[in-house]
Amino acid sequence: MIIKSFELKKDLKNKSNFFLFYGENEGQKEEIIKNLFLENFDGENIIFEEKQILENKEMFFETCFNESLFTSEKIIQVQRVTSKIFDIIKELSEREINNKKIILNSGLLEKKSKIRQLFEKEKNLICVPFYQDNDYSLYKIANEFFKKNSISISTENINLIVEKCSGDRKNLQNEMNKILNYCFEKNKITRNEILKLVNLYEEENYFDLIDNCLSKNHIKVCKIINSNNFNKTDNIILIRSFLARLKRLMELKKLQTKLGDINQTINSFKPPIFWKDKKIVEKQIEIWTINGIYKLIDEVNNLEIYFKKNSNLSNNLVFDLILNTSSN
Numbered sequence: 001m002i003i004k005s006f007e008l009k010k011d012l013k014n015k016s017n018f019f020l021f022y023g024e025n026e027g028q029k030e031e032i033i034k035n036l037f038l039e040n041f042d043g044e045n046i047i048f049e050e051k052q053i054l055e056n057k058e059m060f061f062e063t064c065f066n067e068s069l070f071t072s073e074k075i076i077q078v079q080r081v082t083s084k085i086f087d088i089i090k091e092l093s094e095r096e097i098n099n100k101k102i103i104l105n106s107g108l109l110e111k112k113s114k115i116r117q118l119f120e121k122e123k124n125l126i127c128v129p130f131y132q133d134n135d136y137s138l139y140k141i142a143n144e145f146f147k148k149n150s151i152s153i154s155t156e157n158i159n160l161i162v163e164k165c166s167g168d169r170k171n172l173q174n175e176m177n178k179i180l181n182y183c184f185e186k187n188k189i190t191r192n193e194i195l196k197l198v199n200l201y202e203e204e205n206y207f208d209l210i211d212n213c214l215s216k217n218h219i220k221v222c223k224i225i226n227s228n229n230f231n232k233t234d235n236i237i238l239i240r241s242f243l244a245r246l247k248r249l250m251e252l253k254k255l256q257t258k259l260g261d262i263n264q265t266i267n268s269f270k271p272p273i274f275w276k277d278k279k280i281v282e283k284q285i286e287i288w289t290i291n292g293i294y295k296l297i298d299e300v301n302n303l304e305i306y307f308k309k310n311s312n313l314s315n316n317l318v319f320d321l322i323l324n325t326s327s328n
Contacts, residue, residue, distance in 0.1 A: 212224065
């Protein structure tokens with residue numbers, strides 16, 4: 001049975017003991033598990049890796065079926081789940097389990113994934129997709145966080161922090177906690193203090209590079225690449241920055257289609273565009289079509305998959321894409 005993440009609290013009241021959480025949004029998964037499953041929970045919280053279960057199925061079944069001498073309730077989490085564990089989970093789900101919640105945590109799963117199909121079709125199993133946050137949803141989370149903790153911070157500075165996180169809620173939480181600890185004895189924070197706390201001096205170069213790439217400023221792109229010592233560890237950050245900018249540009253194009261006027265589009269966009277970025281964003285909107293953005297997102301996504309499979313790939317692949325995009 002498929003449900004949305006915001007519906008999960010309501011569905012916890014039913015009798016299902018099995019949950020499949022899949023998708024890239026690890027930060028949201030952690031929030032859900034912490035707030036809905038572990039808060040005020042007095043039982044055992046046991047964490048397995050899939051590999052452990054594949055190597056010792058009996059140990060896993062014993063944990064799931066045996067009652068503890070000290071508590072009657074258990075939450076059993078299985079990390080990095082793939083379809084390799086399908087037969088074990090199917091067998092387990094067909095047997096009666098009492099006082100246990102079994103949470104399977106997986107990354108992206110294709111529609112044809114056997115374990116995803118199992119959880120989507122069976123009514124006694126709950127399947128929850130966790131999609132990546134966009135800048136607007138992260139902005140809302142950050143804005144509520146700072147209001148709740150009485151920290152005075154400008155809209156532009158919240159936007160700055162959100163950009164640093166490249167669509168990752170877990171990264172956002174880490175950065176917000178840094179700022180909260182820093183503001184222990186005060187209720188205001190400046191842009192310079194934020195830059196130091198979240199180490200954005202270097203990372204501004206990433207967005208500067210991508211922004212100029214998307215505005216077809218090939219000369220500036222070459223200058224940025226030649227003047228910075230990017231290494232292999234920068235590859236994923238560059239790719240995530242590229243995707244973050246493309247997703248924002250896609251939302252801007254959709255809004256422009258609705259409103260018609262570019263200036264009105266930029267001024268109406270949430271989270272707000274920095275005043276210093278408005279000119280370059282206007283040029284990007286003028287240059288790109290929605291179909292062109294979709295095509296480039298596919299290229300960048302494929303490149304990310306290659307790097308995740310082999311982190312030793314040359315970063316020339318990333319720069320080739322950036323240079324070709326900025327010059328075509």
